[in-house]
Amino acid sequence: MVLAGVLIFAAPVWAQSADESFGGRFSGFGGRFGASAEPVVSVASQFNAPTADQPARLFVTATIKPGWHIYSITQPPGGPLATKIRLTPSQEYRIAGYFQAVPPPETKVEPVFDNLAVESHYGSVTWHAPLELAPGIDPATIRIEGVLNAQACDANACMPPKDFPFTAVLGPGVALPEEKPAESEPSRQALATEVLAATLMGAFLGGLILNLMPCVLPVISLKLLSFIEQGGQSRGQVFVLNLWYAAGLMLVFLILATFSASFSLAWGEQFTLTWFKVTLTALVFVMALSFLGVWEIPIPGFMGSGAAGQLQTQEGAPGAFLKGVFTTILATPCTGPFLGPVFGFTLEEPAYVSYLVFGTVGLGMASPYLIIGALPELIRFLPKPGAWMETLKQVMAFLLLGTVVYLFTTMTERYFIPTLTLLVGLWFACWLIGRTPITAPPSKRNAAWIGGAATAILVGILAFTLLLEDLKLPWVMFSSEALAQARQEGKTVMVDFTADWCPNCKWNLAWAIDTKRVNQLVRKNGVVPMVADWTDRSPMIKEVLTKDLGRQSIPVLAIWPAGAPDEDVVILDGTLIESQVLQALERAGPSGNGRQSFNSQ
Structure with a gap:
């Protein structure tokens, strides 16, 4: 109950910040790969009219770029993805049999797929199937829409599977070799059953x-x-x-x-999904606490x-x-x-x-x-x-805590501190509930549950609101060489001297430096934002602080105006507010090669 409440209220907070979008390595699969303008796969389709002794037939032709191949529609599972042909349902037509390939695929046993037979098409392939048209329909008015789903590969890489849409209209059809479709259907059905x-x-x-x-x-x-x-x-x-x-x-x-x-x-x-990993981590943690006797899950005999x-x-x-x-x-x-x-x-x-x-x-x-x-x-x-079961149960609690450690390794680093803070809030909630005897009056037990749940929810919301860094500025890592290079190029440079062990630094970053208004001004003026991370010992950062800026402690925010001498650097230290940073950036001015001096006013 406590965990459910925390997740209901806190999930939207971290969901908004979670990195759930992914960029593909390939662009324009349907038409281009890399910089080439030639389509890797193109698809065309047509159908012919029925005759006295032959039904209408649908033809789907794929043309494949030299050096590439796609896989057959009969490709067995356990290896590459089989090609699929899907048609838009219609009252005007229906497929009356199986698709067959002309020419048939080339088959090769691949050791990489545990000696599976891999069926590939090269150059051009046409799939055809018998087509039944609705009575009274003029074939010239019919449009058969569908998609060919295929995965194209060359000798070095494979593209993601892609849908290629096609529209078939009435045409002469494709010349086919003599075929025996009736013999192939039972065998194909038997093969599908065996697979x-x-x-x-x-x-x-x-x-x-x-x-x-x-x-x-x-x-x-x-x-x-x-x-x-x-x-x-x-x-x-x-x-x-x-x-x-x-x-x-x-x-x-x-x-x-x-x-x-x-x-x-x-x-x-x-x-x-980040929210799922955080949820599961919290669930395993509170179960470990139950194993250790901190509290009891109110489900008869659960553990x-x-x-x-x-x-x-x-x-x-x-x-x-x-x-x-x-x-x-x-x-x-x-x-x-x-x-x-x-x-x-x-x-x-x-x-x-x-x-x-x-x-x-x-x-x-x-x-x-x-x-x-x-x-x-x-x-x-x-x-x-x-x-003895109590001792065994407590020993097994540490296996669950080991699972918590493993789950942390599945998250990105920016979620470590908020998630750990959430676990502390849940720990307090479980302790508060567990210290209330089961023999206590219902009002006292309910108060413990409500108090524990409220505390855990509040901690969870604050953790993923205040402790989850959602940086807006395009920060780059600080070094003396990077600073000198940026200044030589006529840039205004802002350096935040900070550390993970400095709470005032965290406050400044969240509420004064990495804000929407500061971000807008930094981008407008072409300022280069750098972060000098002093979390671990760095003689280079200490030297800049002491010799160049005359400071012995952090937080320090230093802004070097474009074209100004070193002594004109703007220094802000201690706890800051946003207006101080904005004023300092306005004084420093924009980046530019033409500035020769700085007006400190």
């Missing part, structure tokens, strides 16, 4: 092995404790609890399947109780369900054998295939717990519940 079956088998094995991945091991301790607690329970009760655990696990996989089918979200891609007299509290259905959810969420940054090709198979498949594949991975991951639920005698070797 899907092999993919589902890999999905099940991959899910099973996922239980042994490093991301999951810290929270498998949750299930280990519950297995111990289940030792004295009936077969039916053990099976039901493990069903609940599997249900929580499967729920997460089905949600991931929805994201994959609807938003093309890849496995583990949620870890590219036992901190009181010695309650060590054998039985696991409940909500606790088993949430354990499954939490374990699966932590598993998503890891992948294992089989899962790479398996998830790649879903990229261009229908939505039901994504649900089938993700569900099979989840079933594989849940299978050990379902087997133990059906055969509880498998866990008879585990010791009986007792006071």
Whole structure:
């Protein structure tokens, strides 16, 4: 509850500052690559009219730049992405068979894809399929719209997959060699069935092995404790609890399947979202605090109780369900054998295939717990519940804290301090809730929850508002050489002498220096902003401070006007306000090569 409140109120703050946009390395995939003006892939399409003995036929032709290739529409999964042809649905026509390629793709076994057969097209390829036109429709009036999705590669690199739109109109068609389409359809359908079956088998094995991945091991301790607690329970009760655990696990996989089918979200891609990483870090941290007895999550049997007299509290259905959810969420940054090709198979498949594949991975991951639920005698070797479980639980808390450390490594550095501050706020909230006895009156317990939640929310908002640096100025690193070079070029230079251990420096940066109005004036006057970071010892920075500026401490903001002698430098030190910085910049004036002196006025 506390964590949910913090995230509801604080998430918009860091979401606005998160770097969630990505620039591509390739530009203009549909028409250009690099500086070349020649399209790498171009697509044209037409269809012909039906005859007495032949149906109408749709032709989609791709012309590929020399030295490049694309992959076939029958490319097996586990390697390059297969080409896809998608048509806009219409009442005027429908495809009456499979697309076939002329000429057929060149096939080569690639060791890099574990000796998979890779099917490639070079130069030009035409796909054709029988077309059924609606009765009474004039073929000359029909426009068939669609897209060809293909990935172009050369010997050194591959472009991202791209949709190439096309519009087919009535035409003479393309001359084709003699063909036997009726013979190819059953074999193609059989091949698709075999490929899907092999993919589902890999999905099940991959899910099973996922239980042994490093991301999951810290929270498998949750299930280990519950297995111990289940030792004295009936077969039916053990099976039901493990069903609940599997249900929580499967729920997460089905949600991931929805994201994959609807938003093309890849496995583990949620870890590219800063808000998700911060949320998960906070969740793991408060769970570790619960393991250490700082507080108790108010879910029966979720992770036992901190009181010695309650060590054998039985696991409940909500606790088993949430354990499954939490374990699966932590598993998503890891992948294992089989899962790479398996998830790649879903990229261009229908939505039901994504649900089938993700569900099979989840079933594989849940299978050990379902087997133990059906055969509880498998866990008879585990010791009986007792006071030793409290020590084990606390030891496992440090595994969760180790997971917190790992999650910090997945964030960019600018989020370290705000996230750490949020964790301290949550720590206080958990302590305040945990110090209130369960036997206290409801009013006192509610007051502890409200006070803890309010404190954590406030700390979270302040952390991601005040401590998250969102720099507006185009700062460059300071050095004596960089300063001399900029001044020689006739630039006005502003240098902020700062350090991470200097709180006044942080205040000046946030409220006086790196502000919207200062940024506008700096850009208008062509001022070069430099940062002299004295966080670690730097004889060069100390020499400039002491010899050139006559200062022994920071914060110091120094502005060298363009063309002015060294002694005309403007120096501001101590705690600043924005107006002081603006006035100093106005006095220093803009950059320019023609200034020979500085009017200090």
